[in-house]
Amino acid sequence: MKVSYCALGCKVNLYEAEAIINEFIDNGYEHGEFDEICDVYIINTCTVTSTSDSKSKKIVRQAVKRNPNAVVAVMGCSSQLLFNDYANIPGVDIVLGTSNRHNLFTMVEKILKEKNNEKILSHTDYKSITNYEELKVERYNNRTRGFVKIQDGCDNFCSYCTIPYSRGPVRSRDPQNVIEEIQQLTDQGMKEIVLSGINTGAYGKDLNNFTFSQMLDKIVKEVKGLGRIRVSSIEATEINDSLLKVIKENKEHFCMHFHIPLQGGCNNTLARMNRKYDIDYYREKINSIRKIFPDVNITTDILAGFSGETNEDFLDSYQFIKEMKFGEMHIFPYSPRPLTKAYNFPDKIDEITKKYRVNQLLTLNKEMALNYREKFFNEVVDVLVERNNNGKAFGHTSNYLEVEFYDNNAQSNDMVKVKIESIGYPICKGSVVNV
Helix, strand or coil: CEEEEEECCCHHHHHHHHHHHHHHHHCCCEECCCCCCCCEEEEEECCCCHHHHHHHHHHHHHHHHHCCCCEEEEEEHHHHHCHHHHHCCCCCCEEECCCCHHHHHHHHHHHHHHCCCCCEEECCCHHHCCCCCCCCCCCCCCCCEEEEEEEECCCCCCCCCCHHHHHCCCEECCHHHHHHHHHHHHHCCCCEEEEEECCHHHCCCCCCCCCHHHHHHHHHHHCCCCCEEEECCCCHHHCCHHHHHHHHHCHHHECCEEECCCECCCHHHHHHHCCCCCHHHHHHHHHHHHHHCCCCEEEEEEEECCCCCCHHHHHHHHHHHHHHCCCEEEEEECCCCCCCHHHHCCCCCCHHHHHHHHHHHHHHHHHHHHHHHHCCCCCEEEEEEEEEECCEEEEECCCCCEEEEECCCCCCCCEEEEEEEECCCCEEEEEECCC
C-alpha cells in the first residue's frame, strides 16, 4: 500500500502531515509522491487567503481524479472553516478539521477494510478545541531541517485573519515532549531545528509559569549534541529582554534570523488591522534586537491594499518599511475573508491599486534584500547543504541567506564553510573554503 501527502501553506501544516505519514510508514505503508498513483492521499489544507481555499479544493479534486479508488483524506484549516464544501466533493472519504488528526490512520484503515462508501466526517467547533493535540515527528524524509511544532492556536484575532477561527485558542505542547522530539531528531543527525507554531512566541501562555524564553533555555541545556535553532516566526509583542538574553548567552545555537510580521507600516492601518502595537513600538523592538545582534537578518510579512488604506497611508507605510531595512519581505495582497471583522469594512481597495502597491513593495524588497546581503560580500559563512545537483550545491546560512556553490563532495545535511563572492537575490554565490 502506498500513501502520499500534500501540505499547503505554513510549516505547521508540513509538520502535521509528516507526523501522520510517519504512522503509516511505521505500519508498513510505502511513502509515495503525491503525483503518483497511490492508495491513500492526505491533503492538509490552508485557508490564509481565498486563493488558498481554492487551491486546496483543486488539490483534493486532483487526488480523486488521479486514483478514484484511493482513500482521500482531507484535514486542516480550510476544511475546518469550509467543512461541508469538502464533505460534498465526490470521491473524498474522510474530512477532518484541525483536531482529531491523531485518529487519521485508524480512520483510513476502517475505510479500506469496510469498503462501504460511507464517509468519515469529524468536525469540532474552534471554541471547543482546548487541548494540544500531540502529533510527533520521529523522522523526516529527505529534509535537512527538522520542523518541531511546539504550539497551536492564536488569540490575537487580527481583523483580517481567519486563523483563530480555524485553529482555536493558544495551546502549548508539553515541554518534555518538545525536548524528546528535538533530541531524537538531533540524534538522527539533524543540524537545524525550526521551532514552529501558529503563534510560536505565545508558547507558555496557557502553562503555569513557563514561558517561551524558558523553553528555549531548556532546549539548549537539555538536548545533547544540539545544532542550531531557528524560530519560525515571532510577533514583536512577544520579544522581551528574557528572550533576547537566552539567545545572546547561547548565540552559537541560535540562528541570526528573526521573522517578525509587520503587516501594516502606518498607525492608521495597524489600528484597523487590530494589531497590538504601533510603529514606534515596532521600531523600538527592531532596534533593541539590532543593538545586541548587529548582523541579524530581520524578515517580515506585509499585507498590501488593506481596506481603507489611503494613498497617504501607503506612502507612510512604504517609508517606514524602508526605514526598517528588512532582509526580506513576504508580500501578500489583502484578501477579504469571511468570519473576520475586516470582511465588512468599507473602502475596499480596487485590484489595480492593490497590484500597483504590491509591485512597489516587491521592488523595495529586492533593493533592501540586496543591501542587507552586501554586508556579507567576501565573508566566510557556514552553509547547511540542502541539495546538490551534479556538483552545484545549495543551502542556507544561519541568517537565512541562500547560497549556491560548486562542490562535488557536499552532501545534504553537511555544514560547509563558503566564501560569498557574488551578491544576489534570492541567491548569493560563493566557493568552498578549506579549513
